[in-house]
Structures are given as C-alpha cells and as structure tokens.
Amino acid sequence: MNNLNCFANSLNFGLLPKGLLTLFITILCGVPLPCTAADDLTIYNDAIANGWEDWSWDGVTSSPNTAIKKVGISSLAVKYSSAWQGLSYHHIGTAVNSKNYTAIHFWVYGSSGSGLLQVVIQDKTTSPESTPFYFTPTANKWAQITVPLSKLGNPATIARLSIKDATGTTQPVFYIDDLRLIAKLAMTIDAAANRKPISEQIYGINFYGMDETGEDDGDFMKKVGVTVRRWGGNTTSRYNWKIDATNSGHDWYFENGTSSDIHTPNKAVSRMVGKNSTNKVSTLLTVPMIGFVAKDGKNSSCGFRISKYGPQQEYDNHTGGQPDCGKGIKLDGKPVTDNSHQDTSIPFNPNSIKEWINYLKKQGLGKSGVQFYNLDNEVDGWHITHRDVFPTAIKYDQLRDHTYQYAAAIKSVDPTAKILGPVLTDWSHYWNSAYDLQKNDSKPTNDRNTHGGTPLVAWYLQQMKAYDKKYHKRILDYLDLHFYPHCFYNVNDKCTLTPELPHTQDNPGNAALQALRLRSTRSLWDPTYVGESWVKNVEGGVIKLIPRMKEWVDKNYPGTKLAISEYMWGALGHINGALAQADVLGIFGREGLDLATLWQLRLTSDQPGAFAFRIYRNYNANGGKFGNTSVLASSTDQGKVAIYAAQEGTNGALTLMVINKTATAQSAPITLKNFKPTGVIETWRYGAANLNSIVHPVNLKFTGLQFANSFPANSITLLRIPSKH
Incomplete structure (x- = not known):
C-alpha cells in the first residue's frame, strides 16, 4: 500500500482510501508500481505536509516560490529578519518514531551572501536542542543536504525540526x-504477485x-549468455x-565498402548466422527497405565526389582515406542536391528480398537459422544517414507502404519469420513523421494533421491491423523502437551518456552524469519521470517507454509483441555503466x-557491461541463470x-537481483511472502571491489521469512533461495 500511496501523491491524488486507490492504480497500470522512497515522511513539498505545523520564530517569513524550484511546482522561500532566527516545523500530536528513518533530506538554494545555517531537532517540544548539523547554502545553485540522524544524536523521537541561522547576522533569502x-531501506518479495514470464x-x-576485439564471438556469447544477435x-x-x-x-563520407577483398556472396551474414546457429543464439537480420544497395565495394564509389x-x-x-569523398555540404553550408544515386547504388526491391531469403534457405541458413x-x-533517419x-x-x-511490400515479401518466402518494425530511433518520431520534423523542426504539421493528428506509432499499428483484417495475415509481429537516453547538456556538454568509441567506453562522465545515467x-x-x-518539450x-508501447499495442493492434532492438546507456567499460x-x-x-538487443559493437566478455549480462x-x-518468471519485488528506495525477483521454472527457486547504485554499503531486511524457502541462500556478486569476476561469498543461513543482508557500494548481487515443493 505504501507504493500505491507514493504513486498517488506524485500525481496529486493525495491519500485516497485504500480500496479506491488500489482500484485506481489497477485501472491505470494493471499492477502495483515500484516507487522511489515509498516510506519517506514528507515535511514540506509544495506545502506543509499533513501532520506538521509551522512553529517558526516571529519575524521569519516563508512562502511558496514557483520561479526557483527543484521538485514539484514550488520551493519555499525563507527570509530571516534578524540574527539567530529559524524555520521550524512541529509534528502534531505524538512525536515521530525515529526507528524507521535514517536521515533528514532537503534541497537548498542560496543567495549571494548566504552564510552558515544549522539543523537541529528536539525529541520533545520541551527538550533541549540536539547537536547541530552545519551547512552553508551555495549561491544561485541547488545543493542536496542529507543529515544522518546519527549526527543529531540518534534521537528516539522527533517532535520538532528547525533550520537556524548560525552566523549571528541577518541572513539573505534562501x-x-x-x-x-x-x-x-527495506525490500519485499511476493512470489504470488505480478507473475509473468520473462522472455529469454x-x-x-x-x-x-x-574478432576485431581479439575475442572469438562464439566464446563471447557462451560466457555472456547472449540469446539473440x-x-x-x-x-x-x-x-x-x-x-x-x-x-x-x-557515418563515413557515403563511401562503399566490403567485408572482404573477395566479393563472396553473403559472407558477413553467413558467418554471423552460422555462428549463431552453432551457439544456439537466435538471429535478428536487418533487411534493406530503402530501395537501394551498394553497387560495388570500392571506397572510391561515394555519394558526393568533390571532383x-x-x-x-x-x-x-x-590516412588511407578517399579525399575525393565529401559529406555533401558545400562551403556555403548548403547541401548538394543534384547528385545521382547511381554513383554508389543500384535498386533493391521486395523481389530482391525474396531472392536473398531463398539464398539463405539454400545455404541452410533460412527458417531455423534466421528467426x-x-x-x-x-527509417526515420534515412534523410540524414x-x-x-x-x-x-x-x-x-511511405512507412506503411514500405512495410506492406517488404514484410509481405518476407512472409511469402518464410511464413515462420517474425518481423519487427517500424524500427524508429527518435522520441520525436514516435509521435510525428520525420518528414514533418524535417520541414518544421519540432512541430507536427501537414503529415500528422492529415492523418487525424494520430501519433505515428499508433497510426502505424492501426495500418498493420487493417492489413491483417483485409488479408487475414499478420505481417508485423513486433513493435520495434530504438531508444537512447539523451543526456542533459547542462550536465555534460559532450553528451557522453551513451559513448560508443572504444576510448570513451571507460569514461562514465562526471558525478552528475553518472547519477543521471542511473536515474x-x-x-x-x-x-x-x-x-x-x-x-x-x-x-x-x-517517456515510460515499455508501458507506453503496451498501451499503443493494446489500443491499436493487440497481440503485437514488443522489441527494443537498439539501446545503450553507455560507459560499459565502467562500473557505473x-x-x-x-x-x-x-x-x-x-x-x-x-526482445531487446544492446547496441555495443566492441564489448568484450571481461568488461563490466558484459558482467551485467x-x-x-x-x-x-x-x-x-536468473529465473524465468518475474514476481513482485519492491524496495523502499528503488533509486538507491x-x-x-524471478522464480526458476524447474525447481521453483527464487532468484533476487539487488543493485546498489550508491557509493556506500547499504543494509536492508528482505521479507518474503507466499514462498516457502529451504536450505541456504546462495550469493553471487559483481561490483567495484572486483571488476574482474563474479565472486561467490559465503552462503547465508536462512530462518523464517525475513533476513537481513548488506550490499557493498556500487555492486550487483544475485541471491538464490531454494524452494520447498
């Protein structure tokens, strides 16, 4: 119920009656949601929380400010009229029992001339103040302040909390x-709730x-446990x-090229599919739909020859490049527009796709080889790439018609094929066509409006359903979107949230960027979020990407599965990644x-990102392996x-994956519900303390349905708990 209340509060529904709130969440989401800091006790956020009252000194003024804020719709602007004054909040009725809390948290934004402040508490309204915790607001910048209760004397209760001047002068507004x-921190597992299969x-x-990394790809796939390539x-x-x-x-001056000096048909694809089949890894094969393919493998054949x-x-x-090959932008900044596709390419159509798939079948690589x-x-980036x-x-x-033609061609040759589309890459293009954005920067114009204002992905699914209804044939099996989290440029002007080059793979960015990556x-x-x-904008x-994809599918073409065939959070050579x-x-x-496939072409099995797999x-x-049936798992601070959690299908053992995203060790009790454990808890861990291997600490003895555990800083811990049948 705490998770539900937290979610409702975030939407300003307040603390609804339990039955009504549960019904509301079930209708909205179908299942209870994880929630960050579900059990935190709010004192002030946009307004004084229920159960608290303002006991500030006379002469202290405080009021909501919507211009300078960190979370929600406003902050609290505080102004002292003389020295030693303080903002103070009193808990109405019985004092707060401190045993359920670890610290006081708030954000503070200072002004020019801001001086030393102190946080104090009283366990009773008549008690002396605690040992003070001192801090100084940073001028014109938000800073997060966390005050461990241990710094305030570990009080048994909290009746009053005050933020006081400690300079003996009149402080400017903060x-x-x-x-x-x-x-x-506490975690709960309910093996009977939210049960659903986890797709391999x-x-x-x-x-x-x-091979370019020096590691055989077959060995890599076995070590890492890759299921689709x-x-x-x-x-x-x-x-x-x-x-x-x-x-x-x-990406490289519109130059043609080949994977080998000898033009062997299908060499690169045949090699990959063969390796995949040998290692029992499924193949996801991208087929050209743009209408053109390379006419030769000569680097000198390029789209915009300067000559x-x-x-x-x-x-x-x-060095060794083709100086006659440009990127198609003239010296005055205008694009080259009179070029010919014949410089690099020849036509490629749906019949060409049929011919390719038939070739794969003859080589023993069709059907069972390419799933x-x-x-x-x-496709939304064709006009650039x-x-x-x-x-x-x-x-x-165009997107609809290309899909109809090429998907139908694939299915006609390989009826067992599973087809993924539309393979869009940009958040804006989920909603608007690339044509609209090319013509009007970021605002939907003619194309979306002439299609009833319907978002592109939703409309695309409607068209796939219409084809199915007309021809009694499904030609789209998976809704496939690419997703790359965009960094916040004010945090890092190089936008390295998803670095791709080998020399940046180990660089997670500064502390702010690392926190953003995890958040x-x-x-x-x-x-x-x-x-x-x-x-x-x-x-x-x-974004709520996966629930949103489900909503689009359920409303427009039920039965379509969900895929993200490219994604990357970056820094896979670092523990943060x-x-x-x-x-x-x-x-x-x-x-x-x-289905999901990580975009990272240079990952090796001994890098931190590979250990995450x-x-x-x-x-x-x-x-x-981690279990194959997901069950409800909740943390009172999922962000920390x-x-x-998931159960194994063969013996019912419960596997828990605990990820400590913080730079300090965290301890927490874990409570099990609707599960009968037996034996000991096996522990497997990967973390900053040892980046070279997954270690196997001593097994834990288990009694009852709750146990405590400690999770080292920046670590990933798998706990396996056997089950009584």
Whole structure:
C-alpha cells in the first residue's frame, strides 16, 4: 500500500482510501508500481505536509516560490529578519518514531551572501536542542543536504525540526525544497504477485564481428549468455548480399565498402548466422527497405565526389582515406542536391528480398537459422544517414507502404519469420513523421494533421491491423523502437551518456552524469519521470517507454509483441555503466518486454557491461541463470537500491537481483511472502571491489521469512533461495 500511496501523491491524488486507490492504480497500470522512497515522511513539498505545523520564530517569513524550484511546482522561500532566527516545523500530536528513518533530506538554494545555517531537532517540544548539523547554502545553485540522524544524536523521537541561522547576522533569502525524513531501506518479495514470464530474448546484443576485439564471438556469447544477435546498424540499410558490400552513409563520407577483398556472396551474414546457429543464439537480420544497395565495394564509389559536385565542408582526409569523398555540404553550408544515386547504388526491391531469403534457405541458413527480421534500420533517419539516395524524410504513408511490400515479401518466402518494425530511433518520431520534423523542426504539421493528428506509432499499428483484417495475415509481429537516453547538456556538454568509441567506453562522465545515467533508467517504466533533456518539450517528456508501447499495442493492434532492438546507456567499460545495464535488464524482465538487443559493437566478455549480462545469464560460469518468471519485488528506495525477483521454472527457486547504485554499503531486511524457502541462500556478486569476476561469498543461513543482508557500494548481487515443493 505504501507504493500505491507514493504513486498517488506524485500525481496529486493525495491519500485516497485504500480500496479506491488500489482500484485506481489497477485501472491505470494493471499492477502495483515500484516507487522511489515509498516510506519517506514528507515535511514540506509544495506545502506543509499533513501532520506538521509551522512553529517558526516571529519575524521569519516563508512562502511558496514557483520561479526557483527543484521538485514539484514550488520551493519555499525563507527570509530571516534578524540574527539567530529559524524555520521550524512541529509534528502534531505524538512525536515521530525515529526507528524507521535514517536521515533528514532537503534541497537548498542560496543567495549571494548566504552564510552558515544549522539543523537541529528536539525529541520533545520541551527538550533541549540536539547537536547541530552545519551547512552553508551555495549561491544561485541547488545543493542536496542529507543529515544522518546519527549526527543529531540518534534521537528516539522527533517532535520538532528547525533550520537556524548560525552566523549571528541577518541572513539573505534562501530556498528549501523536498524536506523529508528518509526511511530505512527495506525490500519485499511476493512470489504470488505480478507473475509473468520473462522472455529469454531480452538478453540480446548487436554484433557481427567480435574478432576485431581479439575475442572469438562464439566464446563471447557462451560466457555472456547472449540469446539473440542482431545484424543491424546504419550500413545494413544499403547491404548488397550478392557482393557482400554496403555503403557507410553519413557515418563515413557515403563511401562503399566490403567485408572482404573477395566479393563472396553473403559472407558477413553467413558467418554471423552460422555462428549463431552453432551457439544456439537466435538471429535478428536487418533487411534493406530503402530501395537501394551498394553497387560495388570500392571506397572510391561515394555519394558526393568533390571532383563531380565541387568543394565541400568535410571530406575524407584520413590516412588511407578517399579525399575525393565529401559529406555533401558545400562551403556555403548548403547541401548538394543534384547528385545521382547511381554513383554508389543500384535498386533493391521486395523481389530482391525474396531472392536473398531463398539464398539463405539454400545455404541452410533460412527458417531455423534466421528467426527474426528487422524492416531496415532507423527509417526515420534515412534523410540524414542516407541522404545521397533518400534526401526527403519518410512520411506516414511511405512507412506503411514500405512495410506492406517488404514484410509481405518476407512472409511469402518464410511464413515462420517474425518481423519487427517500424524500427524508429527518435522520441520525436514516435509521435510525428520525420518528414514533418524535417520541414518544421519540432512541430507536427501537414503529415500528422492529415492523418487525424494520430501519433505515428499508433497510426502505424492501426495500418498493420487493417492489413491483417483485409488479408487475414499478420505481417508485423513486433513493435520495434530504438531508444537512447539523451543526456542533459547542462550536465555534460559532450553528451557522453551513451559513448560508443572504444576510448570513451571507460569514461562514465562526471558525478552528475553518472547519477543521471542511473536515474534515467526510469524512462523505461516510470509514469512520473520526465526526461531531463529536450525530450521534455515533446509530448510532455514522460517517456515510460515499455508501458507506453503496451498501451499503443493494446489500443491499436493487440497481440503485437514488443522489441527494443537498439539501446545503450553507455560507459560499459565502467562500473557505473554496468549498474545501469543490470538495472535495464531487470526492468525489461519485470515490465514484460519481449526482445531487446544492446547496441555495443566492441564489448568484450571481461568488461563490466558484459558482467551485467553474465550475472543474469551465467553467474556461476556453469549456466546459472536468473529465473524465468518475474514476481513482485519492491524496495523502499528503488533509486538507491533496486531489486528484481524471478522464480526458476524447474525447481521453483527464487532468484533476487539487488543493485546498489550508491557509493556506500547499504543494509536492508528482505521479507518474503507466499514462498516457502529451504536450505541456504546462495550469493553471487559483481561490483567495484572486483571488476574482474563474479565472486561467490559465503552462503547465508536462512530462518523464517525475513533476513537481513548488506550490499557493498556500487555492486550487483544475485541471491538464490531454494524452494520447498
């Protein structure tokens, strides 16, 4: 019930009666939601909380301020009229029992000249004040203050809390926000609640050339426990399987290239699919739908040759490069528009797709070898990535018609194929066509409006349903969207939340960016989390990606599964990235995603990001896996210590994944409900203390239905609890 109340408060519904609140949440979400700091006790947030009253000194003024705020709709502007004054709140009636809380938390924003302040408490209104905790507000900047109750003498109760001047002078105005008592960490597992299967296909990865890291890809997949491998990325939009050649597009001066010196048909794909089949890994194959593929594998064949189209702002001046190949932007900043697709490409149509799939079948790589097909890659970016052959962004009707033609072609040759689309990459393009945004920057115009104002993804699903109804045939099996969390540019101007290059993979960014990386995983599920970047300006910025995808499907084309075939939180060479990745995998399982493939082409099995997979898929180096049936798991502070739970299908053992996202060790009791444990608790852990392996601490003895555990700083812990049948 605490989780429900917390969620309701975040939506300003207040503390509804239990029955009504439960009904409201069930209608809205279907299941109870995890909630950050569910048991925290609010004192002030937009207003004085119920149960508290203002006992500030005479002469102290405090009022809501909507211009300067940290959370909610306003902060509290505090002004002292003389020295030694204080803002003070008194708990009405019985004093607060402190045993359930660990600290006092608030945000403070200072002014020029702000001086030393002190926090004190009284366990009774007539008691002396506690030992003070001192702090100084930072001028014109929010700072988070956490005051451990141990610093205030570990009081048994709290009757009054005060923030006082400690300078003996008149302080300038300062601002307080989100003043609350932080609850002690606790976690609960209910094996009978929120039960749902966890799809094995969420543990996928994008990759087709592990050799470049020096590690055989078959060994990598076994160690890490990969279940799906995707042939994808920008170059696959122009892949000519007959000569094993493609075009790099905007990524590298629109140059053609090949995976080998000898043009062997399908070499790169055949190698990957063969490896996948050997290692019992499913293949997700991207098929070109843009209408063109590379005509040859010559690097000198490029979309914007300077010798033909004139000088350009950028050209390939790299060692061994092609200096005649530019990026298609003239010296005056205008794009080259009179180029010919014949410089690099030849036509490729639905019949070409049929021919390719028939070739795969003849080579023994069709059907059982290729289970999933992507309808091209990031079609909403064709006008940028492949501007040399597709300069005008795709429209609503084009996206539908391409899907009808190419998906039907695939199904005609391989009826067992599972098809994923529309493979969009941008939050804005979930709502509006790329054509609208190309023409009008960020505001929907003609294309969306002429389709009834319906968001693009919803409309696309409606069209797939219409095809199904007309021809009695499903040609879209998975709604597939790409998702990259956008960094907040004021935090890091280089936007390295998702670094891709090898030399940045180990760099998680500064402390603020690391905290943002861990916090932003909420964009996958949390209906109260607003994206902390430009996304907040598009449709309100509440992404809640997986629930939103479910809503779109349920309303517009029921039965369609959900996929995210590219995502990345970055820093996979660092523990911060590993913690985020482990959190993401836990969310995927809990929220019921059907398929996911991480975008990271250079990951090796000994990097932290790979260990985030291994602790789910091969924690004991002997095939030990996280359970395959998700059950309810809740933490009183999911943002601090996240928890996920699942049962194993063979013996009913319960597996818990606990992710301590903080820089300090955390202890918490774990309560089990509707589960009969037996034996001992096995513990497996990966963390900052040892980045080279998953360790196996001493097993825990187990009695009763509650046990305490300690989780080291920056760590991922898997607990396995055997079950009595």
